[in-house]
Amino acid sequence: MTIAIRFEDVGKRFVVQHQRPFLARELLRSVLQRPSHRQEFWALRNVSFSIEAGESVAILGTNGSGKSTTLALIAQTTPPTEGTITVNGRLGPLLELGAGFHPDLSGYENIYLNASLLGLTRRQVDALLGSIVEYSGIGDFIDAPIQTYSTGMKARLGFAVVAHIDPDILLLDEVLSVGDGQFAQKCEATIRGFQKAGKTLCFVSHNPSQVLALCQRAIWLHGGRVQAIGPAAEVCAGYQRFLDGGALA
Ligand SMILES: Nc1ncnc2c1ncn2[C@@H]1O[C@H](COP(=O)(O)OP(=O)(O)O)[C@@H](O)[C@H]1O
Ligand SMILES: [Mg+2]
Secondary structure: OOEEEEEEEEEEEEEEEOOOOOHHHHHHHHHHOOOOOEEEEEEEEEEEEEEEOOOEEEEEOOOOOOHHHHHHHHOOOOOOOEEEEEEOOOEEEEOOOOOOOOOOOEHHHHHHHHHHHOOOOHHHHHHHHHHHHHHHOOHHHHHOEHHHOOHHHHHHHHHHHHHHOOOOEEEEEOHHHHOOHHHHHHHHHHHHHHHHOOOEEEEEEOOHHHHHHHOOEEEEEEOOEEEEEEEHHHHHHHHHHHHOOOOOO
């Protein structure tokens, strides 16, 4: 058994600034010697789980439960405040939309930018470019700046890039929820191809039916803690009961 991802007692603390930094206010504060209004906030606490290589595991939970933070920690775009994270394998992260894209650059340019962040050389991207553009289905908009793209178009481009870098571990944050049905089907077919090839999938969703369609196991996060972990059907059923107004176990 090879572990693809392991979290041991992981916590992530953010410092929330309740007022926008404002020069005059900061100046006044330093004169009056008052501390600025800061609050520490644990987005995740005491989170432990293991995902084996070749497994497909969903992370589900309501808004703000810590799903995206968990994926960002796996992708190492942010460090944990406490605990240990182990990742074995090449990552293909498709994190929150827009991550790894620059709004002023065109779709083309963003393919290069994003793919280079994922470790591809310019030459490798040159070779894959046509296929990435075609997969995305963006059409002529590929020359337009990303800031003119809809959310679904950004998801298309982002997924097209990760689908081409051949990762061992695919990390997906809510992508299937924003694209149109046609693209979601294409993504699902690609994901099933990854699964057949023995790759690891870690899939964030708040949609139980997508989780059941793609994953064997699920982790339910609530308030930054693991509420349940186990077979996808059981965890989804518990989560659905909670959504329908049931109490937390
Ligand atoms: N950079 C940040 N600074 C401060 N708080 C953050 C930051 N990122 C996330 N959070 C907070 O952490 C909690 C979990 O966020 P997130 O992981 O994005 O939730 P989810 O993806 O499950 O909706 C939320 O309350 C969110 O406001
Ligand atoms: Mg999120």
